[in-house]
Amino acid sequence: MIGTPAMIEYHGAMHIVARGNDNSIIWHWWGTNGDTWNREKLPGAFIGIPDLAVYGNQFQVSGRGIDGMLYTVWYENGRWSTSYHGIPVGD
Known part of the structure; x- marks a missing residue:
């Protein structure tokens, strides 16, 4: 992982997002059965x-x-979507 991960609670579960070594977006969440971490x-x-x-x-x-x-x-509703905002972001 690169940089600082971010964490939030969503639907009663912990979700962590971090950048992969290839700048990919890696999502970690605690499994719905409450006994394992998942990654996507x-x-x-x-x-x-x-x-x-x-x-x-x-x-x-x-x-x-x-x-x-x-x-x-x-x-949302079981799938991921992406939006491009057309706004430059600085450091």
Whole structure:
């Protein structure tokens, strides 16, 4: 992992997001059966520290993409989606 991970509670479970060594977005969460950590690579890549939020029923991950622009990856209704905001993000 690279940089500082971010953590949030979502639907009663702990969720941690960090950057992989290849700048991928790695999502870790405590299993629904409460006895194991799970891991999944999300769509996209960040070069900055990810930020997490819950918006309505969405679990959102925002950060600076490899092109220096702001992106949000969010989970809702069992699937991940990505938004490009067209906003440059500095250091």
